[in-house]
Amino acid sequence: MHVGWGHVALAGAWGALVSLERRAFLQAMFSRPLVAATGMGLLLGQLQTGLYLGMILELFYLGTASLGAALPENDTLAASGTTAAAAMMAAQTGGGGTPAIWSLCLLLFSGLGLFGRWVDRRMEAHAAGLSAHGLELAEHGELERAVRQNLWGIWPYALVYFALNTVCAALGLWIGTYLSHVPLVVLRGLAWAFPAMASVAAAIAARGSHARSAAAWGLLGGAVMTGAVLVMAWVDG
Amino acid sequence: MIGPGTHLPKSVELRVFLRSLLLQASWNPKGMQNLGLVYALYPALEVLYPDPERRREAVQRHLTFFNTHPYVAAAIVGGVLYHEERIAAGEEDPRRVNEFKGALMGPLAALGDGFFWLSLRPAAGALCAALVPWLGAWAAVLFLVLYNVVHLTLRAWLFRMGLQLGDRLVEAVARARLPTRGARLRAVAAASAGAAAAYLAFTFGSQQGGVGGWLLAGGCLALGALSYVLVARKVPTAVLTAMAALLAGCLGAWL
Numbered sequence: 045m046h047v048g049w050g051h052v053a054l055a056g057a058w059g060a061l062v063s064l065e066r067r068a069f070l071q072a073m074f075s076r077p078l079v080a081a082t083g084m085g086l087l088l089g090q091l092q093t094g095l096y097l098g099m100i101l102e103l104f105y106l107g108t109a110s111l112g113a114a115l116p117e118n119d120t121l122a123a124s125g126t127t128a129a130a131a132m133m134a135a136q137t138g139g140g141g142t143p144a145i146w147s148l149c150l151l152l153f154s155g156l157g158l159f160g161r162w163v164d165r166r167m168e169a170h171a172a173g174l175s176a177h178g179l180e181l182a183e184h185g186e187l188e189r190a191v192r193q194n195l196w197g198i199w200p201y202a203l204v205y206f207a208l209n210t211v212c213a214a215l216g217l218w219i220g221t222y223l224s225h226v227p228l229v230v231l232r233g234l235a236w237a238f239p240a241m242a243s244v245a246a247a248i249a250a251r252g253s254h255a256r257s258a259a260a261w262g263l264l265g266g267a268v269m270t271g272a273v274l275v276m277a278w279v280d281g
Numbered sequence: 282m283i284g285p286g287t288h289l290p291k292s293v294e295l296r297v298f299l300r301s302l303l304l305q306a307s308w309n310p311k312g313m314q315n316l317g318l319v320y321a322l323y324p325a326l327e328v329l330y331p332d333p334e335r336r337r338e339a340v341q342r343h344l345t346f347f348n349t350h351p352y353v354a355a356a357i358v359g360g361v362l363y364h365e366e367r368i369a370a371g372e373e374d375p376r377r378v379n380e381f382k383g384a385l386m387g388p389l390a391a392l393g394d395g396f397f398w399l400s401l402r403p404a405a406g407a408l409c410a411a412l413v414p415w416l417g418a419w420a421a422v423l424f425l426v427l428y429n430v431v432h433l434t435l436r437a438w439l440f441r442m443g444l445q446l447g448d449r450l451v452e453a454v455a456r457a458r459l460p461t462r463g464a465r466l467r468a469v470a471a472a473s474a475g476a477a478a479a480y481l482a483f484t485f486g487s488q489q490g491g492v493g494g495w496l497l498a499g500g501c502l503a504l505g506a507l508s509y510v511l512v513a514r515k516v517p518t519a520v521l522t523a524m525a526a527l528l529a530g531c532l533g534a535w536l
Contacts, residue, residue: 068306071351073402073428078410082421095413098421102410103474104518109398112348112390113310143485151526154519171309171316175344178316182340185333187323190340194320197307229534236497236533237526239485243505244518244525246478251512253403253470259509261468265411265475266502273483 047088047135052213054087055128059121059209060202066120067164068198077101077123084124085141088213090131093141097127100150100238103245105157107252118160124209126153129216136220143238144231145223150241152219153212163204171197288366289325296324298440301358304351313348318358325362329369339365342379349386350393355436356450357385359443381448392459400463400470401431407473414480478505493536501529 062083066075073079078098085094105119130149134141174193181190250262304317319340330336349357364381367373409416409424416423435457442450482501485494504525511521 067308068303070302071305072432073425076402076406076424078406078413078424079421082418086418091418095417095420099410099413099477102406103477104522106403106406106470106474107399109394109402111394111398113313147526147530151523154522168308168310171307172311174307175309175312175316178319179312179341179344182337182344185337187333187337187340190344191316191320191323194303194307194316197309197316198303233530233534236485237530239482239498239501240504240525240529241522242481243478243501244508244522246474247505247508248512248518248521249403249407249474249477250471251509253407253467253474254399255467255471256464257468258471261471262475262478262509265472265477266479266505267475268472269411269476269479270483270502273480277483 047132047217051088051132051135052210052217055084055124055132055213056206056210058084058087059124059128059212060206062120062124063118063205064198064202066118067201075120077105077119080120081123081127084127085131088128088131088135090134090141093130093134093146094127096141096143096238097130097146097150098123100146100242100245101126103242103249106249107254115161115164117157118164119157121160121163121205121208122153122157124205125156125212126150128209128213129153129219132213132216133220133223136217137223142231142235144234147234147237147241148219149216151237156212160208163208167200167204170200289328289362293324293328294362294444297321297358297362298355298437300324301355301440304354312344312346314351314354315344315347318347318354318361319343321358322361322365325365329365335369338375339368342375345379347382347386349390350397352397352432352436353389353393353439353454356389356439356443356454357382359440359445360385360447360450362444363447385451389454392454396459396463397432400466401428403470404466404473407470407477411473411477411480413477414484478502497529497533497536500532504529 062075062080065072081098081101082094085091101119101123105117105122108116108119110116126149130141130145133149134145174196178190178193250258255261301321303320304314307316308314322343326336326339330339360381361378364373364378368375368378405424405428409420409427412423413420439454442453446453479502482498485498508521508525512518
């Protein structure tokens with residue numbers, strides 16, 4: 045598959061859209077890692093990459109929530125940015141997504157959630173200015189303008205997250221050119237890092253589920269699945 | 282002009298509901314959702330207060346601090362309309378509406394956080410993440426459908442309850458038994474997370490083949506169980522993930 049700057053821009057546009065949905069409009073969960081990453085993978089022609097990264101990041105961020113004034117890590121940027129980079133990397137190699145690429149991106153872009161939270165904090169300062177301006181305008185009877193200040197909070201988000209996702213995709217494209225130089229033994233190790241990280245993500249998810257007896261429920265789910273996999277393996281010979 | 286006993290047109294109510302979907306667009310540390318609330322209410326305030334001075338007062342009384350869960354805010358937005366209709370008709374003191382908001386935003390935020398953020402979303406997310414190997418991209422679609430059928434239905438219902446019942450909406454919300462339902466959903470989330478981990482570990486093990494592959498798969502699961510204990514002891518999740526990747530990576534490369 046030929047990849048170019050059009051794909052990089054597309055990654056930016058999708059990233060901006062889901063970031064807006066997360067914060068400013070509707071909150072119908074298009075911004076959750078499972079959806080944001082799958083959508084990103086689909087748009088960039090690397091659906092499997094989007095699905096598996098979305099799956100693991102959904103588990104990783106399962107228990108995070110914006111409670112009161114507390115800001116959680118930005119799970120949407122973590123999902124869209126990591127997937128954009130992995131999809132561009134996979135497309136650059138020409139071989140499609142592999143667990144080694146997914147692991148590499150999860151490790152390289154693991155700070156995106158925290159960075160996104162830092163960006164969100166900076167954005168709040170801008171919104172506080174809008175609120176103060178809205179009060180001023182209302183005081184002077186300019187009610188329409190006061191009310192519309194609400195919409196001015198949207199655009200900086202769209203622009204900043206467009207830029208951040210574009211950078212992630214471009215980085216993936218660039219790193220992808222060097223992937224063929226990575227020794228096979230390292231790629232094999234990275235491939236095994238993926239299920240290990242998935243297990244850790246699942247443990248974090250079970251803990252983050254806030255369920256009473258979460259460990260018991262997690263073990264039950266794991267045991268049922270293990271039994272099903274073993275039975276299927278036995279049937280298949 | 283709205284007189285005693287008359288109500289806002291349905292089209293205005295619909296506009297207010299739709300605009301309330303932008304409640305958090307300018308969330309800020311000082312007024313929090315104040316701009317979003319005024320933005321949502323404005324079409325109704327325009328109809329209720331043709332006199333610019335009274336309208337200005339109405340806008341100003343809603344530009345004060347406001348913060349609640351963005352979904353259950355629909356109940357408060359509906360309730361504010363209920364009170365504003367009465368204030369505009371001269372049946373109620375304007376302070377009444379702020380007392381209503383102040384009394385409900387905290388408890389409803391706790392209810393919304395507990396049910397939507399900490400129960401429904403984790404349950405739908407973990408279940409659909411566990412279904413990815415079977416459903417592919419449809420797992421993401423299923424997640425959106427499962428979540429939003431409940432979310433949008435409840436959001437619209439809460440708005441209607443606020444609009445019709447005003448302060449009495451509390452009784453209607455209590456009857457919905459959201460905390461009880463939330464506890465069940467949290468168990469679904471934990472079980473689905475365990476199932477997803479087991480599936481991934483064994484699938485990768487079987488792809489690898491041989492005894493080494495199965496041993497690594499079992500090792501990954503053991504790592505997950507250990508992580509569960511370590512997360513409880515406040516070990517940073519990023520450190521855990523990196524250590525797990527390093528350990529499995531070294532063993533995988535060696536085997």
